[in-house]
Amino acid sequence: MLIEIRNATKTYKTGEISLDALKNVSLTMNEGEMGVILGPSGSGKSTLLNIIGGIDRIDSGNVIVDGVDIVGLNDNKLTLYRRNSVGFIFQFYNLVPNLTAYENVEVAANISKNPIDMDEILESVGMSEFKNRFPRELSGGQQQRVAIARAIVKKPKLLLCDEPTGALDYNSAKEILQLITEVNKKFATTVIIITHNNAISSIANRIIKLRSGEISENIVNEKVLSAERIEW
Amino acid sequence: MVINKMIKRTIFEYKAQYIGSIILIIISCMLYSSFNIAMTDALDNLNIFRINNNLEDASFIVQNPITNINDLEKKYDMTLEERKSVDYINDDQSVLRILSSTDNIDKYAVISGQPLTGENEILIDKAYASAHSLAINNELKINNTAFKIVGYMSTPDYVYPLKSENDILKNPRSFGVAVVSKKDINAIGNGITFYSVKFNTNNSSEFISDLSLDNILIQWINKKDNNRISFIDSDLNGGVVVGKVLPIAILILTCVLIAIVLSRLLKRESLVIGTLYAMGHTKKELVRHYLKYPIIISMIGSIVGTVIGSLLVKPLLSVVTEYYNLPLLSVDFDIKYIILSLILPFLFLIPVTYLVINRSLELSPLQLMRGGKNKTKVNFIERKLNLNRFNFKTKFKIRELIRSLPRAALMVFGVALASMLLLIGFATKDSMDYMVTNSYSDIYKYNYEYTFNSLQFGEVATGEKRSLSSFASKINNKDEDFIIYGVQKDSKLINLVDKNNNVIGFDKVIITKSISDRYNISAGQSIKVKNKLNLKEFNVIVDEIATAYTGNIIYMPLGEFNLSNGYPENSYLQIDSVDQLNIPADQLISEVTKQDMIDGYNTLLMPMRVMIGGIAVMAFIIGLIVIYVVTSLVIEENKANISMLKILGYKKKEIYSLVLSSNIILVIIGYIISVPLIIVSVASLFNLMTEAMNITIPAKLNISSILISFVIIIITYEISESLNKRKVMKISMADSLKEKRE
Ligand SMILES: Nc1ncnc2c1ncn2[C@@H]1O[C@H](COP(=O)(O)OP(=O)(O)OP(=O)(O)O)[C@@H](O)[C@H]1O
Numbered sequence: 002m003l004i005e006i007r008n009a010t011k012t013y014k015t016g017e018i019s020l021d022a023l024k025n026v027s028l029t030m031n032e033g034e035m036g037v038i039l040g041p042s043g044s045g046k047s048t049l050l051n052i053i054g055g056i057d058r059i060d061s062g063n064v065i066v067d068g069v070d071i072v073g074l075n076d077n078k079l080t081l082y083r084r085n086s087v088g089f090i091f092q093f094y095n096l097v098p099n100l101t102a103y104e105n106v107e108v109a110a111n112i113s114k115n116p117i118d119m120d121e122i123l124e125s126v127g128m129s130e131f132k133n134r135f136p137r138e139l140s141g142g143q144q145q146r147v148a149i150a151r152a153i154v155k156k157p158k159l160l161l162c163d164e165p166t167g168a169l170d171y172n173s174a175k176e177i178l179q180l181i182t183e184v185n186k187k188f189a190t191t192v193i194i195i196t197h198n199n200a201i202s203s204i205a206n207r208i209i210k211l212r213s214g215e216i217s218e219n220i221v222n223e224k225v226l227s228a229e230r231i232e233w
Numbered sequence: 234m235v236i237n238k239m240i241k242r243t244i245f246e247y248k249a250q251y252i253g254s255i256i257l258i259i260i261s262c263m264l265y266s267s268f269n270i271a272m273t274d275a276l277d278n279l280n281i282f283r284i285n286n287n288l289e290d291a292s293f294i295v296q297n298p299i300t301n302i303n304d305l306e307k308k309y310d311m312t313l314e315e316r317k318s319v320d321y322i323n324d325d326q327s328v329l330r331i332l333s334s335t336d337n338i339d340k341y342a343v344i345s346g347q348p349l350t351g352e353n354e355i356l357i358d359k360a361y362a363s364a365h366s367l368a369i370n371n372e373l374k375i376n377n378t379a380f381k382i383v384g385y386m387s388t389p390d391y392v393y394p395l396k397s398e399n400d401i402l403k404n405p406r407s408f409g410v411a412v413v414s415k416k417d418i419n420a421i422g423n424g425i426t427f428y429s430v431k432f433n434t435n436n437s438s439e440f441i442s443d444l445s446l447d448n449i450l451i452q453w454i455n456k457k458d459n460n461r462i463s464f465i466d467s468d469l470n471g472g473v474v475v476g477k478v479l480p481i482a483i484l485i486l487t488c489v490l491i492a493i494v495l496s497r498l499l500k501r502e503s504l505v506i507g508t509l510y511a512m513g514h515t516k517k518e519l520v521r522h523y524l525k526y527p528i529i530i531s532m533i534g535s536i537v538g539t540v541i542g543s544l545l546v547k548p549l550l551s552v553v554t555e556y557y558n559l560p561l562l563s564v565d566f567d568i569k570y571i572i573l574s575l576i577l578p579f580l581f582l583i584p585v586t587y588l589v590i591n592r593s594l595e596l597s598p599l600q601l602m603r604g605g606k607n608k609t610k611v612n613f614i615e616r617k618l619n620l621n622r623f624n625f626k627t628k629f630k631i632r633e634l635i636r637s638l639p640r641a642a643l644m645v646f647g648v649a650l651a652s653m654l655l656l657i658g659f660a661t662k663d664s665m666d667y668m669v670t671n672s673y674s675d676i677y678k679y680n681y682e683y684t685f686n687s688l689q690f691g692e693v694a695t696g697e698k699r700s701l702s703s704f705a706s707k708i709n710n711k712d713e714d715f716i717i718y719g720v721q722k723d724s725k726l727i728n729l730v731d732k733n734n735n736v737i738g739f740d741k742v743i744i745t746k747s748i749s750d751r752y753n754i755s756a757g758q759s760i761k762v763k764n765k766l767n768l769k770e771f772n773v774i775v776d777e778i779a780t781a782y783t784g785n786i787i788y789m790p791l792g793e794f795n796l797s798n799g800y801p802e803n804s805y806l807q808i809d810s811v812d813q814l815n816i817p818a819d820q821l822i823s824e825v826t827k828q829d830m831i832d833g834y835n836t837l838l839m840p841m842r843v844m845i846g847g848i849a850v851m852a853f854i855i856g857l858i859v860i861y862v863v864t865s866l867v868i869e870e871n872k873a874n875i876s877m878l879k880i881l882g883y884k885k886k887e888i889y890s891l892v893l894s895s896n897i898i899l900v901i902i903g904y905i906i907s908v909p910l911i912i913v914s915v916a917s918l919f920n921l922m923t924e925a926m927n928i929t930i931p932a933k934l935n936i937s938s939i940l941i942s943f944v945i946i947i948i949t950y951e952i953s954e955s956l957n958k959r960k961v962m963k964i965s966m967a968d969s970l971k972e973k974r975e
């Protein structure tokens with residue numbers, strides 16, 4: 002078991018109003034699994050992902066990743082956890098605008114103990130010929146490829162994707178999903194993808210549905226489709 | 234309007250940036266109003282004093298008393314008055330120069346106490362009084378006669394009380410002036426009789442030649458060559474320049490700062506602006522709204538600054554009138570400077586910010602709602618730069634540096650200004666140090682200089698003979714004054730060196746660097762001079778230029794000097810000596826002790842340190858504001874990047890290093906630029922100050938001062954950085970993910 006979440010609770014307080022973003026969420030995932038989180042807007046998907054990735058903290062419960070309860074880690078250790086174990090991909094790519102594609106990947110490679118060769122990684126996401134371009138000179142799909150390279154250059158155990166295709170057209174989205182599944186296969190990286198798009202869930206072997214901060218369904222998908230074969 | 238609330242919220246949220254701008258304006262207005270009002274007042278005071286109390290045009294000494302004063306006055310349309318002075322030497326070896334009171338020229342003004350009315354009353358200068366714990370109504374014993382101090386006074390010819398008119402520094406512990414009635418001075422002892430003259434027409438040379446017919450002129454000093462009279466002008470004019478240049482420079486800096494802060498604000502609010510546009514607000518309304526920022530800032534800054542500045546006028550003025558022995562006649566708040574001080578910030582800030590605002594609002598609502606034009610446009614330098622050979626950290630830092638060129642420029646400009654301010658104090662002190670060591674230790678090796686009141690002949694047992702006279706020369710159609718010294722060829726007590734530091738022998742004609750610089754005279758050129766005392770004219774050919782800044786002095790061999798001037802062979806007028814000599818006072822015009830000068834300088838060091846410290850504090854504040862604001866802008870612009878770096882697992886220290894540490898290069902560049910700039914500025918300030926004088930002050934800046942200021946600037950940088958580090962820590966990882974960005 003790579004991830005084990007027990008009774009995770011997260012409450013946001015804004016002034017008088019408090020809002021339970023996560024209520025007693027429990028979940029496990031095995032190494033090499035590909036999971037998809039589905040749910041309406043505001044149901045707590047990003048909150049859950051951020052907690053697994055060590056970006057945010059829960060109020061109570063446990064989040065055990067690879068045998069370590071990250072809830073108990075101090076800020077420094079949590080930073081090291083993110084650095085060594087987690088790769089992130091976001092809807093809006095979040096590249097550093099004044100760095101070239103190459104340099105944006107270097108941002109992550111720079112602090113990794115044993116990164117993949119820079120040229121190799123850019124080649125594998127198909128960005129070699131654009132490596133000296135700045136983000137604003139790239140299409141959304143291309144930017145997301147750079148973001149994928151940045152996330153996996155350090156060979157993380159976990160790849161967390163928050164609506165990675167949310168801002169992309171059909172074809173680019175499929176290419177990106179294909180890349181992500183390749184990573185999952187090639188490095189046996191555990192992947193979690195958040196999406197609004199039900200069709201995407203067919204590429205996962207685990208489908209988790211959230212509703213108002215609670216897991217409403219946790220399905221093991223027996224009929225995993227490859228990314229090329231899904232349609233919406 | 235709803236958007237009015239935004240101003241308050243924005244200023245509060247980014248308070249450091251706005252408070253910083255306000256402080257800069259306060260400093261600027263404070264300096265502007267206080268310096269201009271105080272210096273104008275001081276100059277007015279000085280002029281009124283000079284007119285009311287009839288400042289002389291010159292004073293002179295002749296061999297035989299003048300008996301036909303009234304005839305001469307009529308003949309030359311001038312005021313002429315015989316005066317007497319006795320140098321009374323106190324038990325502590327300090328000299329109190331007692332002058333006879335005058336009726337027509339250089340009349341004394343009572344600063345406090347009463348004027349002279351009866352017998353055995355004395356007025357003294359206040360600085361001497363406090364240095365010797367004397368007070369009004371105290372008794373002062375002079376040559377067995379008890380005088381009652383009835384008040385403190387100032388005379389226009391001793392505004393800067395120097396023992397010799399060629400001195401540079403006063404020292405109230407060793408020298409002071411006093412006035413007694415004409416009757417009393419004769420009782421004290423026989424001192425020197427001299428004359429002061431004020432011409433109504435430009436006929437001084439006719440008068441001099443007339444005097445030389447049946448009398449021998451021993452000394453003639455024009456007011457311009459008399460440091461006691463002319464030093465104050467240079468200082469006050471220096472103050473006027475500082476009061477104009479410095480505030481304007483600070484205002485320009487503030488302009489740049491506000492412009493950058495505002496365009497940042499406009500970018501941040503472009504979505505709101507676009508929406509307001511779309512909702513039907515006119516551009517005019519929006520411009521008016523955003524102009525409120527500079528208006529509020531200018532208003533607070535200028536009012537507070539002008540009020541503080543006005544409060545500083547009196548203290549500043551009393552510093553001037555106490556340092557110079559000047560009666561404080563009136564404190565006038567020149568309304569012109571108050572008004573200018575109040576509106577100058579607006580004049581600078583409003584047009585600049587108007588341009589910035591106008592440019593941003595020219596975009597269409599749609600462009601604005603998309604976050605403004607070219608939000609993260611890659612600039613020319615960024616694109617051209619090939620950074621492949623550098624490691625990642627270096628690359629990142631370089632990119633960070635050139636990301637926003639206006640921001641980099643603000644940093645460099647601001648640090649340069651702060652450093653210059655810091656260095657002004659150091660440069661002033663270093664230059665003075667150099668002047669004093671150059672004149673009193675390097676050049677003059679004697680300790681005592683005795684000037685006789687008539688020509689002496691023959692050999693001297695101890696010391697060296699020297700002669701002197703004052704000369705005039707027409708250079709570039711202007712009458713310029715010189716002193717020529719006749720020096721013994723084998724002189725060991727005067728030591729002149731050329732620019733390569735080689736000793737120059739006194740078998741040559743040597744001019745000071747002051748002359749060479751001021752009149753552009755080089756070796757080989759000849760100067761036609763006219764002896765002011767006996768009107769003899771001759772040419773001197775310059776052989777060497779000595780590194781000396783003591784004034785318009787020409788040195789030539791004593792024999793040649795006597796020959797050219799028609800003085801008897803073997804005659805001389807001065808003796809220089811290492812040891813004190815026993816020469817009766819009634820044979821002397823003056824006795825100068827070098828130690829007095831050095832002591833005088835040392836007493837000046839303390840107030841000078843205070844001044845340097847004060848300026849340094851101001852420089853520190855300006856530096857802190859600029860560096861702080863630029864750093865906070867960097868952090869603000871990098872918010873998303875910092876958040877991303879955190880997500881990627883960068884530690885705090887690594888983030889500071891990547892995002893902030895590159896600024897130190899801009900700080901260093903700013904500092905490096907400031908060093909030559911300050912030397913040039915101080916040199917031109919000194920030139921301006923000494924324009925009306927014969928000395929020149931070379932601008933010097935020691936390595937140690939450069940290093941100390943550098944350390945101060947770096948400390949300033951470190952402080953602003955550490956103040957900003959908290960901001961980096963506060964940036965949340967999760968929040969920034971919600972913001973859409975390119
Ligand atoms: N920093 C915050 N402060 C207060 N409430 C928050 C904060 N972040 C999230 N929330 C609330 O927590 C709940 C869950 O938010 P979350 O971002 O996890 O939703 P989501 O499922 O990712 O939605 P979406 O599909 O729109 O991205 C929402 O109701 C949201 O308003």
Ligand SMILES: [Mg+2]
Nearest residue numbers: 046047048163
């Ligand atoms: Mg979300």
